[in-house]
Structures are given as structure tokens and as C-alpha cells.
Amino acid sequence: MAGVAIYGVIFAAAVLADRVAPYHPTEILRANRRIARYLPISGDFWLGTTSSGMDIASQLIHGARTALQVGLTAAFAVVAIGTLLGLLAGYLGGWVDKAITRLADVVLGLPFLPTMLVLASLTRPGTGIVVFTVTALLWPNTARVIRSQVLSLRERAWVEAARVTGCSNARIMFVHILPQVLPLAALYGSVAIGWAILAEAAASFLGFGDPASMSWGVMLQDAYANQALSRGAWNWFVPPGVAILAMVLAGFMISRGSEKLLFPKLGDT
Amino acid sequence: MLRVVGERVGHLLLVLWVVATLTFLMFRLMPGDPTLNFLSPSFNDETRTALMRSFGLDKPLWEQYLIYLGQLLRGDFGVSFLQNQPVSVLLWDALPNTAVLTVVSLVLAYAIGIVVGAFLAFRRGSVVEAFVIPTALATRAAPEFWLGMLVLAVFAFGLGWFPTGGAVSPGGTIGGVWERLFSADFWWHLCLPALTLTLFLQGLPLLLMRATMLEVLNDEFITMAKMKGLSRWSIVMRHAARNALLPVVTAFALGLGASIGGNVVIETVFAWPGIGRVLVGAVQASDYPLAQGAFIMIAFVLVVMNTVADMAYAWLDPRVSVGARK
Numbered sequence: 001m002a003g004v005a006i007y008g009v010i011f012a013a014a015v016l017a018d019r020v021a022p023y024h025p026t027e028i029l030r031a032n033r034r035i036a037r038y039l040p041i042s043g044d045f046w047l048g049t050t051s052s053g054m055d056i057a058s059q060l061i062h063g064a065r066t067a068l069q070v071g072l073t074a075a076f077a078v079v080a081i082g083t084l085l086g087l088l089a090g091y092l093g094g095w096v097d098k099a100i101t102r103l104a105d106v107v108l109g110l111p112f113l114p115t116m117l118v119l120a121s122l123t124r125p126g127t128g129i130v131v132f133t134v135t136a137l138l139w140p141n142t143a144r145v146i147r148s149q150v151l152s153l154r155e156r157a158w159v160e161a162a163r164v165t166g167c168s169n170a171r172i173m174f175v176h177i178l179p180q181v182l183p184l185a186a187l188y189g190s191v192a193i194g195w196a197i198l199a200e201a202a203a204s205f206l207g208f209g210d211p212a213s214m215s216w217g218v219m220l221q222d223a224y225a226n227q228a229l230s231r232g233a234w235n236w237f238v239p240p241g242v243a244i245l246a247m248v249l250a251g252f253m254i255s256r257g258s259e260k261l262l263f264p265k266l267g268d269t
Numbered sequence: 270m271l272r273v274v275g276e277r278v279g280h281l282l283l284v285l286w287v288v289a290t291l292t293f294l295m296f297r298l299m300p301g302d303p304t305l306n307f308l309s310p311s312f313n314d315e316t317r318t319a320l321m322r323s324f325g326l327d328k329p330l331w332e333q334y335l336i337y338l339g340q341l342l343r344g345d346f347g348v349s350f351l352q353n354q355p356v357s358v359l360l361w362d363a364l365p366n367t368a369v370l371t372v373v374s375l376v377l378a379y380a381i382g383i384v385v386g387a388f389l390a391f392r393r394g395s396v397v398e399a400f401v402i403p404t405a406l407a408t409r410a411a412p413e414f415w416l417g418m419l420v421l422a423v424f425a426f427g428l429g430w431f432p433t434g435g436a437v438s439p440g441g442t443i444g445g446v447w448e449r450l451f452s453a454d455f456w457w458h459l460c461l462p463a464l465t466l467t468l469f470l471q472g473l474p475l476l477l478m479r480a481t482m483l484e485v486l487n488d489e490f491i492t493m494a495k496m497k498g499l500s501r502w503s504i505v506m507r508h509a510a511r512n513a514l515l516p517v518v519t520a521f522a523l524g525l526g527a528s529i530g531g532n533v534v535i536e537t538v539f540a541w542p543g544i545g546r547v548l549v550g551a552v553q554a555s556d557y558p559l560a561q562g563a564f565i566m567i568a569f570v571l572v573v574m575n576t577v578a579d580m581a582y583a584w585l586d587p588r589v590s591v592g593a594r595k
Contacts, residue, residue: 105280106287109572111530114548114564118295121552121560194410201412202534206549220415224538237422241415248410 003253006246010064059219060239066215067197067247070127074196077135079189082142083181089143090150091173097147104140112137113202120208127210130203134196142188149181190255194248201244216240274580281576288568293337296561297330346562351554356562359547364566367536367543370459371528374466379521382471386478387510390486391501402476409472417465417538424461432458462539466532470524474517481513488512519582526574530567 089100116133123129153159154177162172197216203209204217205224223237328336340347346356389398408416424430485491486509494504533545540546544563551559 106284106291108575109284109288109568110291111527111564111567111571113533114530114545114567117533117548117552118560118564121555122295198412202414205412205414205534206537207553217412220412220418224414224418237415237418241412241419244415245407245411249407252406252410 003250006250007254010068010243010247010250059214060216060243062214063216063219063240063243066127066200066210066213067244070130070200070215071193071196071247074131074134074138074199075189075192077131078138078142078192079185081135082139082188083146083178083185085139086143086146087150087173087178087181090147091154091169091177100143100147104143107137107140110137112199116199116203117206117208120203127200127213127215129208130200131196134192134199138192138195142185142192145188146181146185149184150177153177153180187255190251194251197244197247216244273583277576277580281572284572285569288572289338289341289565290334292561292565292568293334296557297333341565346565347558349551349559350556352556352559356559359559360544360562360566363542363544363547363563366541367529367532367545370462370466370536370541370543371525371532373459374463374470375521375524375528377463377467378470379474379517379524381467382474383478383510383514383517385471386475387482387505387513389475390479390482390513391505393483402479405472405475408468411469412534413465413469414534414538416468417462417535420461420465420468421538424464432461458541462535462541465539466528466535469535470528473520473524477520478513478517481516482509485509485513515582519578522574522578522581526571526578529570 085100085104089097112133115137116130119133120126120129159172159176162176167176200209200215201217201220204215205221207221209215209218209221217240219240220237223240344357346360348354349356349359352359385401389401392398482505491504491509494508499508529544532543533549535541536543536546537549544566548560548563548567550556551563
């Protein structure tokens with residue numbers, strides 16, 4: 001429940017960012033006719049300001065947009081591709097299964113962050129490449145689980161019945177089996193949201209983020225590069241990290257919670 | 270067993286070859302001319318072709334590929350564009366730093382995770398559990414580099430106990446591998462990065478250990494041990510924990526491979542001169558041979574450790590028959 005509540009807050013922040021945020025996230029603000037650098041928390045600036053005089057609270061609120069965008073698109077893509085390939089491998093078997101399993105083995109041999117860095121540097125840095133890498137490297141986890149689930153489902157009597165009544169393979173896969181594995185796929189999706197956000201943060205921190213959009217990773221990179229640590233500007237570098245942590249943790253909690261709802265037999269170990 | 274090992278090694282070589290090929294394609298077929306970043310536009314065409322030839326970039330792609338594979342087999346990664354040194358020298362210099370950081374942190378994290386996880390399984394439903402589990406989960410959900418920033422802000426900038434980055438104090442020189450291992454300065458610099466990585470890594474063994482312990486504690490041989498009147502400590506540590514360790518050992522091997530690659534951000538935060546930082550620097554400076562070499566080395570460690578984890582699991586737990594797992 002706490003997980004859902006966190007998502008609710010982040011979702012609201014993302015949708016209402018323009019109304020809730022007191023300033024524009026990249027507006028250089030002034031206080032007493034000077035650029036408002038490194039200001040502490042105050043009534044005017046809820047979380048203080050950055051080294052270049054931008055409002056931290058506004059950046060944080062706008063960052064929710066990027067986080068949701070990256071997280072949801074990547075998670076959707078991971079689940080879609082992972083489920084499709086897992087379904088094909090598990091149901092069709094044979095060379096299709098072999099090819100997909102081998103492909104998954106190779107993909108699992110690619111280190112996550114380094115691959116993202118190399119791809120980002122060889123193309124254009126930005127959120128697109130983050131979503132692409134997360135999708136390209138995380139689908140095997142989902143595919144494996146779906147595959148093993150399908151392996152057991154395809155032997156059930158009702159699948160046999162469908163086959164006897166003359167259903168095509170495609171119909172059995174997508175109409176009969178797919179709905180049975182979707183809850184499991186959704187479970188992996190909620191974890192993938194977290195991974196995508198962590199990946200985006202790491203990419204931005206290393207300087208491969210989207211320079212045009214405001215994200216929590218960009219904020220942390222800005223703080224690290226501009227002596228927030230040595231100045232003890234806790235109000236600058238703590239909030240974005242807490243926001244990322246809360247969102248990823250919410251994904252974990254939702255997946256654990258739905259696990260209990262969906263698979264009560266597993267018990268709560 | 271020997272046949273199984275052979276099969277695994279064959280599979281390993283296949284995956285290594287595919288990863289090497291993918292890397293080659295990634296670096297060669299991406300849009301953009303690698304020499305453009307390296308050569309200044311003021312060079313005339315002649316100098317440019319001469320340089321292209323010296324890096325072998327004038328040959329057809331398949332020939333470049335064969336040369337590349339041949340060089341890989343000999344452990345030759347070419348010459349760095351910017352530092353004018355063989356890539357292998359730069360990599361072998363950085364690898365021990367990464368290895369020390371990773372191994373120290375992993376061992377600490379798993380030692381803590383195993384003991385605390387076993388303890389928590391025993392004290393199921395206690396107040397301690399309600400406090401420790403969310404904390405363990407939270408460290409896994411936090412971005413690694415942010416944990417590093419917090420650690421830096423507290424221990425380096427706040428309290429001033431530890432240096433803020435690097436592997437040697439200003440003015441010091443970084444010596445050979447053995448010299449490094451016996452220098453107090455090196456270990457002093459290692460403290461904060463290792464602390465951060467340990468914090469980040471301990472969640473997995475802790476939760477894994479707890480979950481498998483809960484499973485094992487329900488087994489019959491535990492009831493038997495209780496009936497024999499053994500002490501709780503002896504039951505938990507000598508009977509249950511041994512059996513619960515299996516998945517943890519696998520996770521350890523997997524973690525070793527994964528964190529060598531994942532250290533990229535931690536090494537950047539602490540300016541730790543490891544292989545991840547070499548990769549980031551090379552990528553930022555468009556130093557393709559160096560980036561490619563670092564990437565391949567990280568990927569190879571990962572693939573090899575994946576195989577080791579697989580084999581360790583089968584070897585430790587005879588109930589898992591390797592052949593039947595397909």
C-alpha cells in the first residue's frame with residue numbers, strides 16, 4: 001500500500017509539475033539583486049537553491065516527469081519483449097526455444113552500465129538510449145520466467161482441449177496462455193521501472209543524460225560537480241537521491257505485495 | 270562431470286566470441302568516423318590516411334575483424350589514441366585496483382549479509398526484523414553513486430576522517446601491484462569506496478540468506494536436531510546455515526562478475542583509478558581502442574563468472590543434475 005501511495009505522489013507531481021512547482025526548473029533566480037546561489041531552505045525556496053541560482057524544489061518536481069517517462073516506457077518495453085519471447089520459446093520449443101535461450105545467454109554476458117555508456121557515447125546521449133539499453137539488456141530475466149511458466153501451462157488439460165478443438169498455435173498462445181502469465185509479467189515490470197530509473201540516474205551522473213530535460217540524476221550530477229559535498233549543501237544532494245530511492249523502493253514493495261495477492265501459496269517468506 | 274565441464278567451457282567460449290564480435294560491430298558500425306574525434310581538422314589528407322593506416326582503419330571490415338580477433342587472442346588491445354600507450358598496459362594497471370575494491374567489498378558484504386540474514390531468519394517477526402529488512406531493501410534501491418556521495422559528505426568532508434578521492438595522497442606515487450597492496454595509504458583511500466560498495470551489496474545476500482534459512486528451518490533434519498537437544502546456536506550455524514548457503518554462493522560468483530562492471534559509478538565518485546573509471550574516461554574522450562579494451566575486459570570477467578557460478582552450483586549441490594536443467 002505504501003508503494004502505491006508513493007507512486008501516487010510522484011504521478012501527481014509529474015502531471016501537475018507546472019502548477020505545483022514555484023519556479024521554472026532552469027530559471028536563474030535572484031534574491032536581493034544578486035543571483036541566489038547556494039541558499040539554504042527557506043519560505044521562498046522550499047529546498048534552497050543550486051550553485052547557479054535555480055530552485056531545487058522545482059527541479060525535484062519536474063524530475064518526476066522524466067523518472068516516470070523513462071521508468072514506464074522502459075518497463076513496458078521490457079515486459080512486452082520479454083513476455084513475447086518467453087511465450088514463443090516456451091510454447092513452440094525446438095529451434096525457436098534454442099535460439100531465444102542462446103540469445104538470452106549472450107545478452108546476460110553484456111555488462112549493464114558499460115554497455116549503456118558505450119552505446120550512449122557512440123550515438124546521441126539522451127533518455128532514448130537509456131530506455132533502449134534497459135530494454136535490450138533486461139528482457140532475458142522476464143523471458144526466462146515466462147518461458148518456464150509457459151512450459152508447465154502448455155501441458156494443462158485446457159490447452160490440450162483448445163488444441164483438439166482446432167485452435168491455431170497463435171490463438172492458443174495469445175488467447176489462452178498469455179492472460180495466465182500476464183500477472184507474472186507485470187511483477188517483473190514493476191521491478192524494471194526501478195532499474196530504468198537507476199540506470200537513467202547513473203547515465204546522467206556520468207554525463208550521458210539528456211541535457212535538455214531535468215531529471216534527478218542530472219540534479220545529482222550538478223550537485224557533485226559544483227562542490228555541494230564540500231560545502232555541506234545537504235538540502236541539494238539529499239532530496240533527489242531520496243526521490244529515486246522512494247520510487248525504486250515503491251516498485252519493490254508493489255511487486256512483493258502483488259506477489260502475495262497473486263501467488264498466496266508461496267507464503268510470505 | 271568432466272563432459273559437463275567441457276560442455277560448459279565450450280558454451281563459455283561461444284558466448285565470449287559472440288560478445289567480442291558484438292563489441293567489434295558496436296564500435297565499427299556506429300555512425301561517426303572514429304578518426305574524426307582523434308584527428309584535428311588541420312591535418313591534410315596525407316597525414317590522415319597515414320594515421321588511418323597505422324590504426325588499420327583503411328582495410329576492409331572483414332579483414333579488420335580477423336586482425337581484431339587475432340589480437341584479442343594474444344591479449345593485444347591496440348594502442349590508446351590519446352595516451353599513446355598500449356591499451357593492455359593501461360588496463361593491467363587499473364585491473365588490480367578494481368579487483369581489490371570489488372573483492373574486499375563483496376567479502377565484507379557477504380560476511381555481514383550471511384550472519385545477519387541467518388540471525389533474522391531465526392528471529393522471525395521480531396522488532397529487529399521490522400527495522401533491518403526495510404533498511405536492507407533501501408540500500409538496494411538507492412543509486413550507488415548517491416550512497417557514495419552521502420558517505421563522502423559525512424566521512425570525508427564532514428568529519429574529515431578519510432580522503433575525498435583517488436588512491437594515493439597528493440605527492441605520493443602509485444607503485445606496482447605489490448607495493449600498492451602493502452601501502453597503508455592505499456588501504457586508507459580504499460575505506461570509503463569499499464564502505465559504499467559493501468553497503469550497496471549487502472542487501473542481496475542478507476535477504477537471500479534469510480529466505481533460504483526460513484525454508485531450511487522447516488526441514489525434517491532440523492526437527493531431528495532439535496529433538497537431539499542441540500543448542501540453538503549449533504542448530505542455526507552448523508546445521509541450517511550450511512544448507513542455506515548454496516544460493517548465496519552462486520550469488521557471490523554472479524556478484525563478482527556483475528560488480529566489476531557496476532563499479533563504474535563508484536569509481537567515478539571516488540576517483541578510484543580502476544577499470545570502470547578508465548572506461549568512463551575513454552568513452553568521454555572518444556578514445557575508442559581504450560574504451561573497447563576496457564569494455565571487453567569487463568564483459569569477459571562477467572561471462573566467466575556467470576559460468577563459474579553455474580558450475581559451482583552444480584558442484585556444491587549434487588541434487589541439481591546439470592544435464593537435466595535444460
